[in-house]
Amino acid sequence: MGLVVQKYGGSSVGTAERIKRVAERIVATAKDGNQVVVVVSAMGDTTDELMDLAQQVSPVPPARELDMLLTSGERISNALVAMAISSLGAEARSFTGSQAGVITDSSHGKARIIDVTPGRIQAALADGAIALVAGFQGVSQDTKDITTLGRGGSDTTAVALAAALKADVCEIYTDVDGVFSADPRIVPDAAKLDTITYEEMLEMAASGAKVLMLRCVEYARRYEVPVHVRSSYSDLKGTLVTGTMEELPMEQALITGVAHDRGEAKVTVTAVPDHPGVAARIFRAIADAEIDIDMVVQNVSISAQGKTDITFTLPKGDGPTAVAALESRRSDIEFDQIVYNDHVGKVSLIGAGMRSHPGVTATFCEALAEAGVNIDIISTSEIRISVLVRDVELDSAVKALHKAFDLGGEDEAVVYAGTGR
Amino acid sequence: MGLVVQKYGGSSVGTAERIKRVAERIVATAKDGNQVVVVVSAMGDTTDELMDLAQQVSPVPPARELDMLLTSGERISNALVAMAISSLGAEARSFTGSQAGVITDSSHGKARIIDVTPGRIQAALADGAIALVAGFQGVSQDTKDITTLGRGGSDTTAVALAAALKADVCEIYTDVDGVFSADPRIVPDAAKLDTITYEEMLEMAASGAKVLMLRCVEYARRYEVPVHVRSSYSDLKGTLVTGTMEELPMEQALITGVAHDRGEAKVTVTAVPDHPGVAARIFRAIADAEIDIDMVVQNVSISAQGKTDITFTLPKGDGPTAVAALESRRSDIEFDQIVYNDHVGKVSLIGAGMRSHPGVTATFCEALAEAGVNIDIISTSEIRISVLVRDVELDSAVKALHKAFDLGGEDEAVVYAGTGR
Numbered sequence: 001m002g003l004v005v006q007k008y009g010g011s012s013v014g015t016a017e018r019i020k021r022v023a024e025r026i027v028a029t030a031k032d033g034n035q036v037v038v039v040v041s042a043m044g045d046t047t048d049e050l051m052d053l054a055q056q057v058s059p060v061p062p063a064r065e066l067d068m069l070l071t072s073g074e075r076i077s078n079a080l081v082a083m084a085i086s087s088l089g090a091e092a093r094s095f096t097g098s099q100a101g102v103i104t105d106s107s108h109g110k111a112r113i114i115d116v117t118p119g120r121i122q123a124a125l126a127d128g129a130i131a132l133v134a135g136f137q138g139v140s141q142d143t144k145d146i147t148t149l150g151r152g153g154s155d156t157t158a159v160a161l162a163a164a165l166k167a168d169v170c171e172i173y174t175d176v177d178g179v180f181s182a183d184p185r186i187v188p189d190a191a192k193l194d195t196i197t198y199e200e201m202l203e204m205a206a207s208g209a210k211v212l213m214l215r216c217v218e219y220a221r222r223y224e225v226p227v228h229v230r231s232s233y234s235d236l237k238g239t240l241v242t243g244t245m246e247e248l249p250m251e252q253a254l255i256t257g258v259a260h261d262r263g264e265a266k267v268t269v270t271a272v273p274d275h276p277g278v279a280a281r282i283f284r285a286i287a288d289a290e291i292d293i294d295m296v297v298q299n300v301s302i303s304a305q306g307k308t309d310i311t312f313t314l315p316k317g318d319g320p321t322a323v324a325a326l327e328s329r330r331s332d333i334e335f336d337q338i339v340y341n342d343h344v345g346k347v348s349l350i351g352a353g354m355r356s357h358p359g360v361t362a363t364f365c366e367a368l369a370e371a372g373v374n375i376d377i378i379s380t381s382e383i384r385i386s387v388l389v390r391d392v393e394l395d396s397a398v399k400a401l402h403k404a405f406d407l408g409g410e411d412e413a414v415v416y417a418g419t420g421r
Numbered sequence: 422m423g424l425v426v427q428k429y430g431g432s433s434v435g436t437a438e439r440i441k442r443v444a445e446r447i448v449a450t451a452k453d454g455n456q457v458v459v460v461v462s463a464m465g466d467t468t469d470e471l472m473d474l475a476q477q478v479s480p481v482p483p484a485r486e487l488d489m490l491l492t493s494g495e496r497i498s499n500a501l502v503a504m505a506i507s508s509l510g511a512e513a514r515s516f517t518g519s520q521a522g523v524i525t526d527s528s529h530g531k532a533r534i535i536d537v538t539p540g541r542i543q544a545a546l547a548d549g550a551i552a553l554v555a556g557f558q559g560v561s562q563d564t565k566d567i568t569t570l571g572r573g574g575s576d577t578t579a580v581a582l583a584a585a586l587k588a589d590v591c592e593i594y595t596d597v598d599g600v601f602s603a604d605p606r607i608v609p610d611a612a613k614l615d616t617i618t619y620e621e622m623l624e625m626a627a628s629g630a631k632v633l634m635l636r637c638v639e640y641a642r643r644y645e646v647p648v649h650v651r652s653s654y655s656d657l658k659g660t661l662v663t664g665t666m667e668e669l670p671m672e673q674a675l676i677t678g679v680a681h682d683r684g685e686a687k688v689t690v691t692a693v694p695d696h697p698g699v700a701a702r703i704f705r706a707i708a709d710a711e712i713d714i715d716m717v718v719q720n721v722s723i724s725a726q727g728k729t730d731i732t733f734t735l736p737k738g739d740g741p742t743a744v745a746a747l748e749s750r751r752s753d754i755e756f757d758q759i760v761y762n763d764h765v766g767k768v769s770l771i772g773a774g775m776r777s778h779p780g781v782t783a784t785f786c787e788a789l790a791e792a793g794v795n796i797d798i799i800s801t802s803e804i805r806i807s808v809l810v811r812d813v814e815l816d817s818a819v820k821a822l823h824k825a826f827d828l829g830g831e832d833e834a835v836v837y838a839g840t841g842r
Contacts (some may be wrong), residue, residue, distance in 0.1 A: 016477035023478075050497065056437035057444075058504035065507070068515050069500035072493040076471065079490035083479035086486070094489050099565075120565075144520075144541075 002168040003125075004029055007039040007135065007158035012173055012232040013077050014044035022232070023084035026130060030090060035125045037165065039135040039158040040081050042073025063108035067137070067148045071096070074134035074154075082132045093124045094132035097146075101164075102138035102157060104147045111138060111147035113156065113219075116164035133161060152213025159216050163223035170220070171228045172212065178229050178238035179204065179211055181257040181407040186398045191409030193256065195240045197248065200256045200350050203384040207348035208261025217241065245352040245383065255351030255360070255405045260398050264294060265319040266344050266376070266388060269326060271307040271336035279310055281333050282326065289325040291318040295346070295379040295388060307336075311377060313388060316342050344376065345394030348386040349401055355382055367404035373397045423589040424546075425450055428460040428556065428579035433594055433653040434498050435465035443653070444505035447551060451511060456546045458586065460556040460579040461502050463494025484529035488558070488569045492517070495555035495575075503553045514545045515553035518567075522585075523559035523578060525568045532559060532568035534577065534640075537585035554582060573634025580637050584644035591646050593633065594653035599660035600625065600632055602678040602828040607819045612830030614677065616661045618669065621677045621771050624805040628769035629682025638662065666773040666804065676772030676781070676826045681819050685715060686740040687765050687797070687809060690747060692728040692757035702754050703731055703747065710746040712739040716767070716800040716809060728757075732798060734809060737763050765797065766815035769807040770822055776803055788825035794818045 006026065013019050022040075030036045050069050054061045061069075078094040085092035101117035124131045135154025140147050149156055155172055162170035179201070182190040196204070198221035205214045211229055220227045220241060230238025248254060272278045279298060286293055295313045314322055323338050354360045364385050368375060373396055377388040389397050402408060427447065434440050443461075451457045471490050475482045482490075499515040506513035522538035545552045556575025561568050570577055576593055583591035600622070601611040617625070619642035626635040632650055641648045641662060651659025669675060693699045700719060707714055716734045735743055744759050775781045785806050789796060794817055798809040810818050823829060 016474060019478050053437060053497075053501060054504055057440050057501050058508035060508070061504045062507045062513075065500045065503045065513075065515055069497055069504070072496045072500075075493045075496070076474075076490055079486045079493075080474060080478050082486045082489070083475055083482045086483045087479035087481070092483075092486070094486055 001033050001035060003035045003037070003165055005037045005039065005158050005162040005165065005167045005170045006173060007154055007171070008041065008081075008173045008232060009154065009175070010041040010044050010046070010077075011175055013040055013081060016080075019043075019077075019080050020084050023081055023088055025232075026081070026085055027088045027090045030130055037121060037125070037131045037133060037161055037167070038081065039133050039154055039161065040074065040077045041135050041154040043077045043080075046073040046076070064145055067108045067146050070148055071134065071137045071146050074136055078132040078134045082130075085130055085132075091127070091129040092132060093129050094134070095120060095124075096134050097137035097157065098139035100131075100133040100161070102133075102160065103141050104138035104149070106140040106142050106145065106147065108145070108147055110150035111140070113138060113149070113160050114141055116160050118161060118164050121161070121165065133157065152216055155213055155216040156219060159219045159223075159225050159227065162225045163219065167225065169226045169228050171230060173230060173232035174211060175232065176211060177231045177234070177236060179209070179241070179257070181409070182398055182402045183260065186260070186395050187258075187402045187408070189408035190402065191407060193239045194237070195242060196256055197243045197245050197352060198241060199245050199383060200352055201241045203348070203350045203381065204257060204259050207259035207350065207384065207386060208263070208346060209257075209259045212241070245355075248352050254353035255349060255407065257350055257407060258398050258401045258405075259348045259350060260394055261346040261348075262391065262394065263316050264313045264344060264346050264388070265316045265340065265342035266311060266313050267319070267322055267326075268309055268311040268339040268341075269333070269335045270309045270339060272310055273334055274306045274308040278333065281329065282310055283312075285325045285329050285333070286312075286314070286322055289318075289321050291315075291322050291325075295377055295386065297377045297379070313344070313346070313377070343391045344388050345391040345397075346386055346388055347394060347397040347401065348384055349405065350384045352383050354385070361385060363404055364401065367400045368397055371396045371400035373400065422454050422456060424456045424458070424586055426458045426460065426579050426583040426586065426588045426591045427594060428575055428592065429462065429502075429594045429653060430575065430596070431462040431465050431467070432596055434461055434502065437501075440464075440498075440501050441505050444502055444509055446653075447502070447506060448509045448511050451551055458542060458546070458552045458554060458582055458588070459502065460554050460575055460582065461495065461498045462556050462575040463491075464498045464501075467494040467497070485566055488529045488567050491569055492555065492558045492567050495557055499553040499555045503551075506551055512548070512550040513553060514550050515555070516541060516545075517555050518558035518578065519560035521552075521554040521582070523554075523581065524562050525559035525570070527561040527563050527566065527568065529566075529568055531571035532561070534559060534570070534581050535562055537581050539582060539585050542582070542586065554578065573637050576634055576637040577640060580640045580644075580646050580648065583646045584640065588646065590649050591641070592649045592651060594651060595632065596653065597632060598652045598655070598657060599650050600630070600662070600678070602830070603819055603823045604681065607681070607816050608679075608823045608829070610829035611823065612828060614660045615658070616663060617677055618664045618666050618773055619662060620666050620804060621773055622662045624769070624771040624802065625678060625680050628680035628771065628805065628807060629684070629767060630678075630680045633662070666776075669773050675774035676770060676828065678771055678828060679819050679822045679826075680769045680771060681815055682767040682769075683812065683815065684737050685734045685765060685767055685809070686737045686761065686763035687732060687734050688740070688743055688747075689730055689732040689760040689762075690754070690756045691730045691760060693731055694755055695727045695729040699754060700731055702750065706746045706750050706754070707733075707735070707743055710739075710742050712736075712743050712746075716798055716807065718798045718800070734765070734767070734798070764812045765809050766812040766818075767807055767809055768815060768818040768822065769805055770826065771805045773804050775806070782806060784825055785822065788821045789818055792817045792821035794821065
């Protein structure tokens, strides 16, 4: 008998009718001889509606109370799914994150999971019941207050439970068929990947792919939980996130996919003195404003005056705050001006095979040049090449790279057998 | 410094605007130098809407899951009130019934409170915060599952907390000005009572007055919690439920009010053998169907055949079930027929003074006779006279009794100074 953890998102349980469909799928999984634990997000737009209500009574709702409020959404959907399962003749019990043993720190709104002690879940499974667990929430170890986990929290709840219960797989049900070699809305012949390693999925998520949140993949990798991303609207197999790069054959240059991100902006601090400490003061100013930085470029100082420019990217929404933070420290940092550009886009090529094939970078740049796309910044990791380009050229860049690396397919996982390019 | 427990019903917090008004009243109470604990029901029709959702996914929702679902309503409203209080500059923390230490048995949907251990509430108060507690819910001592308390559960939560915290008063905010000498919709000159004893309030509640549920008054009496029933729409004093009959002066015939109940039906089991055991079998059949009986009348057997009729009243909704239960035991009980009449109404006169004034019963019957109202059944207690009449004569009966006992007033508590009638 296997143990399966399933997660269903808000649109999958958006109406009574959809809830009944989800219940049917859950019961079918149990009838196949599995113990089943299900994590459900709040119905449809419930979370947004509750946030809206909160803002009507209080412009700046206290974080503790916001968590008490928002967690009602998951409580409602999980109880309803449990009821729907019961009406199909199977036994089901719903639990809050706290009851399920999801222990967190006390950062309301973005709590991190410290531990998972799923005693009551195991007891329910032992009784032959299907367990429903409210996603996106836990209880603070210190204060015993209810906490929410931030974006992608339900996926993280599911993976964390799968790890604690040593589940055979964690199935994430979503509204796409799986992880693709590129966004199918930009590249019509994008191929659904059969499998992808944890590290590649991490890079995809960090590079803009929205199907799974970074923290959820990190958790899965750390505890070696196989994650099956699949569609809640069909029975087709999706994409299995499992395995590490070390397990892949070295000689094949595996290029997995192209990710893109329209959400970044570029900040250039010009003519800063080129001596130790200046870059530190710039990034400390940004860090103090609690802004995460992505790509960073500092050119070699060529000017006789010993000045250089420092460029970095960050989420668009944080742009104005970052500029203000730097302006306020002008005397400290001594720069000429701050150039802010939010008409940029980031394109990334991801693949474990890059490690052993230096030619990939050349092919990458040639493909973009042929498509007339100018490269602004380049940033790389062991298995990823990212560039910043003009936002209006983003789609062309994605298409060009996808074609150059032969990633298009017809429902086959793509393997770029090494041609040494 | 006093400790005040306040309870606000669903319509008092039905919209964001009303929530803000309630928050203002709570903060004003705290500014008067009180520690404040507030129990809030779910917003408006939330509970009904959730029930409706439940029925859409499952015709017979499992009780445990229904409680998990319905309790979300109170969680939402309490968090919102806490937020509104915060935006007024005061500190507030919301708690579920479980977090507040409301311990119950495991009867989902109609749980009884076993104990209240309000440690976290006391800690919040000691920190100078206002505590919000979700009404209508608790946690089962045995299973640790969330339970709901049934009708009037939020009032009961408030009184139970007031008892455990030794509060100075429990204020129940509602949409009427207080407890009246009769329903103002039937008797326009009904007077708002300034005070009423626990026993009289118990009789009023048991006789059809809907302003406070019986169990809530019982709890208040047992722990001697003063309950102030008042309007959430004004600052007028309401009715204070406090004190026992023993504390009232004996000589004054205090008649407090007239209550009525349109929700009962009458069942007569005719020609049952008049020997020991028969009545027991009838009432055992009804009890096995989990139906509560109110008034009971058995006439003296006058027939030569040793037969008699047994009549009792019960809630209208249970009528068909009761008749079916008796029919199914026909051979066991040996009756002739069952006569069912749901066109009846109950009128009750309540007052501590009845104990010492036998003339009250006579005045009662004369008033009804003069109004042309025929008495079907009479049932009395130490401080109450109830009669069953034809439902179309109910209003006339209420008016006649109210007048006969001079209960009308102009914002004064009514005292029927003994005239020996």
